Amino acid sequence: MHKEIGEKINELRSSKGMTLKELGEKANLSVSFLSQAERGLTSIAINSLKKIAQALDVDLNHFFTPPESHRPMIIRSYEHEVIRIDESKLIYHNLGSDIPDRQIDPVIVTILPSQNVEEVIPYDHQGEEFVYVLEGIFTIFLEDRQYELYPGDSIHISSTTPHNWANFTNKLVKILAVSTPSVFK
Secondary structure, three states, X not given: OHHHHHHHHHHHHHHXXXXXXXXXXXXXXXXXXXXXXXXXXXXXXXXXXXXXXXXXXXXXXXXXXXXXXXXXXXXXXXXXXXXXXXXXXXXXXXXXXXXXXXXXXXXXXXXXXXXXXXXXXXXXXXOEEEEEEEEOOEEEEEOOEEEEEOOOXXXXXXXOOOEEEEOOOOOOEEEEEEEEOOOOO
């Protein structure tokens, strides 16, 4: 909690263009204490926090409100969850695995080459899907029709339409797929 409060003090002070020295003078607190507080290295007595709040012209509650749930969340490439079901030709790189309460599933799907043409059985479910082809020739089945999409092509469908996809080439197919509702929670 010290760290979160310290971060809020730092963000507020910086947004007001105030130096630690200026905040210290306004709040009657030492620069070294404020520096440690902003870095979460010390606890802050409620009286000191009141002085800081007054100096920054905010209500004391500002430091105790939960963070916004819609804050940007950066997920590094090495943090992506990789999912492969036994014997499946699909490898999923879940791009949003660490995002709580998400409504969409952004995934990079690698579809391995198929040595023979297999029967593709369409299925349906609630939601919608968007697919953008990154690499290879992507085959998608919609009801009783078959379409080939190439790198740079995209498709948006209602997931209630019977659908499925495949790779009938001897090269990898890579797609960016975004679907709702989230199934990888």
